Amino acid sequence: MSGTQFPANPSDGQTFTTAGATWRYNAATQTWVNANTGGSFVATDNGVANQPTINQPVVMGVTDGSDAPAGAVGEKIESVVTNVTLGNGSTITATTISVTPGDWNITAFAMLNGTTPSVTYVGIAIALTAGNVMGGPFIAESARSIVSFAAPGGVNSLSIAPVPYNATVNTLLYLNAQAAVSAGLIGCSFVLTARRVR
Numbered sequence: 001m002s003g004t005q006f007p008a009n010p011s012d013g014q015t016f017t018t019a020g021a022t023w024r025y026n027a028a029t030q031t032w033v034n035a036n037t038g039g040s041f042v043a044t045d046n047g048v049a050n051q052p053t054i055n056q057p058v059v060m061g062v063t064d065g066s067d068a069p070a071g072a073v074g075e076k077i078e079s080v081v082t083n084v085t086l087g088n089g090s091t092i093t094a095t096t097i098s099v100t101p102g103d104w105n106i107t108a109f110a111m112l113n114g115t116t117p118s119v120t121y122v123g124i125a126i127a128l129t130a131g132n133v134m135g136g137p138f139i140a141e142s143a144r145s146i147v148s149f150a151a152p153g154g155v156n157s158l159s160i161a162p163v164p165y166n167a168t169v170n171t172l173l174y175l176n177a178q179a180a181v182s183a184g185l186i187g188c189s190f191v192l193t194a195r196r197v198r
Contacts, residue, residue, distance in 0.1 A: 006032055068196070071100070075196040079175075082189040083113075086122070086179040093130040094175045094190040101169060104194045105162035106139060108175050112156045113187040119156070120180040126160060126173055126192070133178040139165045162195075 006016055012027035015035075023032040061074040068074030079095040086092065094110070110124045123133040126143040138144055143163045165173075175192040 071102075071196075073196055073198060076193065078191065078193040080189070080191050084177075084188045084190060085185040086177060086181070086188055087185050088179070088181045091131045091133055091176060091178040094124075094177045094188070095192050096172055096174050097192050097194055098170060098172050099165070099167045099194050101167050102196055103198045104165045104167060105197055106143065106160075106165050106173060107162050107191075107193045107195075108143075108160040109191040110158050110177060111189045113189060118182040118184060119186055120182065122156070122158060122177065122179045122186075122188075124158060124160065124175060124177050124190070126163060127176050128171070128174070130174050131176055133176050139163055139173065164197075165194075 006018075006023070007014065010016070010025040010027075010032075012025060014025045016023045016025070016032065022035045024035055025031075026033055061072070062068050067076065077097050077099060079097050081095045084092070084094055099106075106126050108124055108126050110122065112119065112122060123144070125133045125136075126139050127133075128137045128139060133144070140163045143160055173192065173194070175190055177188065177190065179186060
C-alpha cells in the first residue's frame with residue numbers, strides 16, 4: 001500500500017476503502033489497520049502511506065519437549081495395535097484414528113511378526129472406509145502399500161510414507177490390511193499416525 005493516498009488528518013475509527021480493502025484509523029497508534037487482515041500502515045501528515053507494518057500471526061510448535069496440544073501445529077494422534085492375525089485373502093481394519101479439521105500428514109506401518117514362510121503378499125491402505133485395500137476410497141492414491149515376497153521368510157515390514165490429508169470435518173481414518181498366505185495365519189503389528197502440519 002506504499003504510496004496510497006489515505007485521508008489526511010483522520011479521526012479515530014474513520015474508515016477508508018481502496019482496492020477492495022477497508023481500513024480503519026487508530027488514533028492511539030496513528031496507523032491505518034486493515035479490517036480483514038490486521039495489517040497496518042503508518043500514514044504521514046499528508047496522508048500518504050509509509051512502510052507497512054505487517055502483523056502476521058506466528059505459528060509456533062512446542063519447544064519444551066512436551067506433546068503439542070489438540071489443534072496446535074505438531075499435534076500427534078496415533079494408534080498402535082499388536083497381535084493381529086491375517087489369514088489368506090482376509091481384509092481387516094487393523095485400527096482407526098479420528099482427525100479433526102485441518103491439514104495432516106498421515107503415515108502407516110505394518111510389521112509381520114516372526115517367520116512368514118507362507119506369505120505371498122501383504123497390503124495396507126489408509127482409507128476412508130473399513131476393510132478395503134485394493135479398491136479405495138483412499139485418502140490419496142499414495143496411501144497404499146502392497147509388498148510381494150518372492151522368497152518369503154523372516155521378519156518383514158511395510159510402510160506408507162507421510163501422505164498429506166486435509167480434513168474439513170472430524171474424519172475417521174482406517175488402516176486396512178490384506179494378505180495372501182498359503183497356510184495358516186500370520187501375526188502382525190500396526191501403527192497409524194497423524195501429525196498436524198497446520
